[in-house]
Structure formats: structure tokens, C-alpha cells
Amino acid sequence: NFVMTQSPKSMSISVGDRVTMNCKASQNVGNNIAWYQQKPGQSPKLLIYYASNRYTGVPDRFTGGGYGTDFTLTINSVQAEDAAFYYCQRIYNSPYTFGAGTKLELK
């Protein structure tokens, strides 16, 4: 069974800090992952696709990286509005499994 494992489950960060969260695929997916941001009561929003491509309108403080099985999402100079859940998802090849998410809280 294909699994995407995200870490950490949650993190508490101060405004202006740099944060990196991780996503590990149980098998090689090349660069076929996306990252989404979801705030309470809202639909997910696409941030990054094909591991490192920023979606239209996404601030350049969001950076995706990695290849194969290990991926990262980095937010440089975190802003208050970045408090949210972040999910990775395998894309291109079904099943399009999501990771369990990382909760980013602001101190």
C-alpha cells in the first residue's frame, strides 16, 4: 500500500522564522507531489506542484524541494496568515494519496 508520511505533526513558530516540513513517500514518485494549504473551514489551496513549482499567486516565501521519496516544504519568514494545515499529495499516478498533514501554529 502506498503511503505518504508527513512530519512533524505540528509545529509552533514565530512570525519571521523559517520553517521546513517533510513528506516521505513509501516508493519512488519522482517529482510527482503537490503541497496544499488548508485553513479551518476552507477548501485546500494548491501551493506547489511537481515538487518545486510554485502555483500562480503563491508568495515566493514558499519553496518546495526533493525528489524520489523525500520532499520538503519551506516557508521563509513565516507570516501570521501562514497558520494552517499543510498536506502533501502524490500526483500524476493514482492513487493520489495525501499525507496526514502538518499543523503550523504561530506563537
Next chain:
Amino acid sequence: QIQLVQSGPELKKPGESLKISCKASGYTFTDYAVQWVKQAPGKGLQYMGWINTQTGKPTYADDFKERFVFSLETSASTAYLQINNLKNEDTATYFCARHRRVSDYWGQGVMVTVSS
């Protein structure tokens, strides 16, 4: 502008069925598949599957091969999710999203409550 507008909240009893809709506008419906995603209260996103809007062929994730049916009304640019024999654990918000390698536009979600 591109929109996916889903139907309203549902309150159902165990054993009943429901059908929720996802109406697309602002793009050619058959250029993108539709992905369905479940989010139980306080939980993360769970991939349910997707439907090919050109052929109507559905693909279901393992946990959703029984009781769940994806369908289309292509002339109305609308995708449907039907859930049969509802169970308490089907209580969740269900999202649709247009999908072509990645899901870039999402519906607002439908909250489904199953309770006796």
C-alpha cells in the same frame, strides 16, 4: 472565472443514501478529471478517487470501492458523488476538485452528517 460549486449540507440517517453535486463553470468540463476527497471532523484529507470526464470511467481508492459511486452529467458540467447505505463514519465534509495531474480548483465542500 473558474468555479466548482457543490450542493448544500445534508443530514441523513444510517442506511439512507445521498447524492451530492459538483457543478463546474468557467472552463471546458471535459478537459479535466474530477477528484473527490473526504475530510472527517478534525481529520486530514483522504483521497476517495476520481472520474474521467471524457469517458465517465471512475477510479476508486481502496476504502471507497463499496457504497460509493461517482457519476457525471456532462451536458450540465456536473459531477456527482453518491453514497449508499450511509454509516456514522461517513460523517464528513466532501470536496470535489478539478484534476489534471494536480488539483488547482476546489469546491467549497459539502458537510454530511449521518445520525440516527
